[in-house]
Amino acid sequence: MVGMARWEPNASQRLANAALELFVERGYENTTVVDIAQRAGLAKSTFFRHFQDKRGVLFGEESMTEQLVTAIAAAPDDATPLEAVAHGLDALGASLFTDERRALVARRRAVIDAHPDLMERETLKGASLTASIARALAERGVAGPVAEAAAQLGALVLKWTYERWTGSGNEDGFGDLARQAVSDVQAAVLEV
């Protein structure tokens, strides 16, 4: 039918993969949206149905905050604030940070680490994520300062886990690494 967009299976994933390949191969600044679409075997217009711009490929994952917040809300009633956050991290390990997506996420991290302006945006995204965690905990009835502390601990655990998981040579799953990091934090507070 004339004028109707053709539906491409996994277009978003294919475009993200193509973009990250190109960012690594020829540099982020030397890659255009046309290059990305071409590499993915898709039209430029298809790119713009999925992403606002080239940067959007790196920062489009709005669903991360959503998934984390939903899983924190669904954590068992008798979970401590940190355990509720750990429940959220488990959810990320089962959706965004799967073994299949590790190479892609590691490539994304390498591109961001090489560009101060992208790192700045990543830091801002992290701060907004931490604030969302604190709000999700407050909605579970956790007192303000404790929710704030737990959110910061959660952000710390997420950062460690993300760095280890995307680190070269690692083969452990995101969920296992997150559980290990949470248990190190618990030991730091409890162990004599």
Add this chain to the structure above:
Amino acid sequence: MVGMARWEPNASQRLANAALELFVERGYENTTVVDIAQRAGLAKSTFFRHFQDKRGVLFGEESMTEQLVTAIAAAPDDATPLEAVAHGLDALGASLFTDERRALVARRRAVIDAHPDLMERETLKGASLTASIARALAERGVAGPVAEAAAQLGALVLKWTYERWTGSGNEDGFGDLARQAVSDVQAAVLEV
């Protein structure tokens, strides 16, 4: 006696106060060592007996790491890793971060926050402090990953406490604020 340096009481403190006053009044980059010595009523040579350069006034406090590490080593045997760090923070509250020094430390913070290169140095200093805390805990027999986690929690608590303590309108002591932050972290891990 010819050639013998005159001993000036509290020269280091007077120079630090003068420097921070000038940094705030006319800007860090518009202040010279000669200005600082003059404002303090001391000779330029006296300045260089206490500090390497203008930057040294802001980053000369090597004693902070030393005091923290010493107090961590001296914490009771039955202290958890986080409590041992809290013991170190108490020591800072009794020596460097006293009520008398709050205005000076707050001014130092304002100067650093206004200069990206100074902030970068402050961040590096923080990373080195965190590593020192982890080593001090490992020497107490805390396992590597737990010592690392406790050091990062300690760095987080130190950062919050420092920001609150130097924040405008605050009148609470550093030690009290640190204890409150530690207890928020404990509640985040323990409270159901």
